[in-house]
Amino acid sequence: MSLYVAAFGFGLVSTSVIALAAVGFTMQFGITNMINLAYGEVMIASAYVAYYIDSAGLSIWLAMIGAALFGAVFSFPINRFIYAPFQRRGTALLGMVIVSLAVSLMISNLMLPIVGYFSVSYRERFSSLLRLGPLALTVNQIAIIFLALAVMLAIHALLRYTRLGKAMRATAANPTLARSCGIPTQRVIDVVWLITGALCGLAGVVAALDSDSFTIASGAGFLITALAAAVLGGAGQPYGAMLGAVVIGMVTELSAAAWSPDYKEVVAFAILVLVMVLRPQGLLAKRGALAAAG
């Protein structure tokens, strides 16, 4: 039994990591209509930026801020100079998926000569253990949980209570109508890419910190879990992504306790397949992945 309580604790940590990654990804899709398959690679690039800041002797939390800034500054031009021009040209959604995959390939191979194949880890990946009965988490893990909670609350506040959030929701619902109502959708989209880019950078460091060590190849795994959570909750829905993160984070950790930790990603995938077969629109969305009926 205590094994499962411990797994529950890890589940909370996984949930936090996945939620951070999935919310940014799903906001990019919901508001700017872009399935950004380069998301995982931007996460990894940011994780490496944090690694260099960390190895320079600065604190990992400072490195996280640096990585978030990098993620924002890196994601913005990808949209502004690659995705947006293609979208303006009328490239279909499917074409955009291919474009983003090409971008993902380019990012990871531009990084490869710089960072190499070796796995690296942060200096502060070990921290003291706090116990509460059978629940045992490190200080870092608890910090990750609170960080994710704070970010989720901030996103909730942003979307619900600010003019910018309102503009974002309007742009997501109907960009043409939003523009007609005087919302500067172009600027809203720019801001969305800065915010989601920062989230992506932050998520990269957190995911790397949580997995002890990481390599350039970790990006695909990061992307899959974020994708699974986003699709599970209904793509484009920030709250759906949070719910998806809870489901995937908990189920993967509990299955790892019951079965084998080697297949965490496979379990996430199995959940994804089940949802795609049984409820393609996702848990929360009305349409989502369901085929457009025209």
Add this chain to the structure above:
Amino acid sequence: MNTYYAANLLIFAGVDIIACLALNLQFGVSGIVNFSFIIFQAAGAYAAAILSMPPDSNPDYSFQVYFGGYQLPFPLPWIGGAFAGALLSIPVGLVVLRRLRTDYQAIALLVTSIIANTVINNARPWLNGAAGLALVPQPLQDHVDTSADTYQYLYIGLTAVCVAIVWFVAARIVSSPFGRSLRAMRDHELAATALGKNPVALKTTMFIVGGAIAGLSGAVLVGFLQVWAPSTWLYPETIILFAAVIVGGRGNNVGAILGALLVPVGFEEVTRLLTRLNIGPPNLIPALEWVLIGLFILGFMWFRPEGVRPEPRRVYEGAPDA
């Protein structure tokens, strides 16, 4: 040595042509963005391998773990490879193609490809895990001397026969009424449905046909390489084939062949030449090759989305002038 090099090149070209024709049938003609294409090639390769290898209890093969090992004579492993590709396409196609929106289909297939690789990589008892299968017998090795130069010519001939068969099948599909339905579905799924075409059935059929051809390409490849491991079928390999079809001209079989010769074969050769020059860190040139492939895709999508050889406009008798 030179014959070996030329044989290498021709056989890789043949395999890439077979694969590109299959991907063109799926992506170019039917509009299925099959981002998991490479797993069907892998299925064919694994199937051909275990059909031709002796069981892993054989002392020469005991350093690896795998199921099966049937030692079937030559054409059977290749046929089995094609069959395995088709067989794997059925469950994947049924899950992915039935209800999902097309962009989600693409993502689901990409995820499938990554996960399949993870599973085979971690699960050693099935197909020897990350180390992969080695010492896969070459076709007809009991009857001819495989070390002789003439064997290279024989293998080129076998590959050419497969290319010809696949070309024939692909050409027939494209020019048939069935091919017309596929193009109608690709260009306007709703209209095709309204005319009584069943897009799910059409897509699933093409998924299986393409899977079978992909499996065959894997079987041809593994017979030549004699090794097959998860690292040979990572998902970026699919992207190369997509780049080839996009560059060559989607929907056009000649374009697919041209793309296969330009992108996978061409890039491989240029990289080989550049690597010899020893510029920069050891992994710089291969990494730049991938960057260049990405740029190629972006460039063609932007400047010439129809590719080098665009799909011919088909005009039928009695059709009104467009």
